[in-house]
Amino acid sequence: MAFGARVFEKHFTLDHDLPGPDHWFSADIGELQQWVEAVRQAHRMLGSEAVEPTAVERKHRDAFRRSVVAIRNISKNEPFSPENLGVRRPGSGLKPNHMDAFFGHRATRTIAAGELIHWSDREGNWVD
Known part of the structure; x- marks a missing residue:
């Protein structure tokens, strides 16, 4: 066989x-x-x-994946940068491969350190 x-x-x-x-x-x-x-x-x-992942792996996969988070407090209108964004567990938020799309954009709200980052947190215009 x-x-x-x-x-x-x-x-x-x-x-x-x-x-x-x-x-x-x-x-x-x-x-x-x-x-x-x-x-x-x-x-x-x-x-x-x-x-394929086992049933147990599927059940817990988000806990082992990573998400984009604020690594320090970010003020509203502050530009996103490698100094204020990072990746942490759990992986229930924005995937790390999207982090670069935030650099050069401003925050639409005040974000506390450790908080998950969402697409709605990014202002649409590039920072000059």
């Missing part, structure tokens, strides 16, 4: 004492059932090719 096998062959016999070259080493019904279960278990152990 690990190398892509799709067909498995196993010699089967009703009685190990029957005449012929294969019966003595062939699987009887009990051994065949064990073999089939072992193949099924190996298939389950391989898992899926898709790499």
Whole structure:
């Protein structure tokens, strides 16, 4: 299975004492059932090719992600800069890859240190 096998062959016999070259080493019904279960278990152990988060990881993912936050108090109309914006946990707010879009814009409100930053906190015009 690990190398892509799709067909498995196993010699089967009703009685190990029957005449012929294969019966003595062939699987009887009990051994065949064990073999089939072992193949099924190996298939389950391989898992899926898709790499997806587990239910627990999905439930807690926001706690481990980061958001854009004020790293110090920001006054209304103060320009956003690397000195007043940073990223912290939890990740329930604006994603860090959007932080650069705030630099050069003014704050539309007073923002306390540690508070999540939102798109509405950014004034639309560039600071001159």
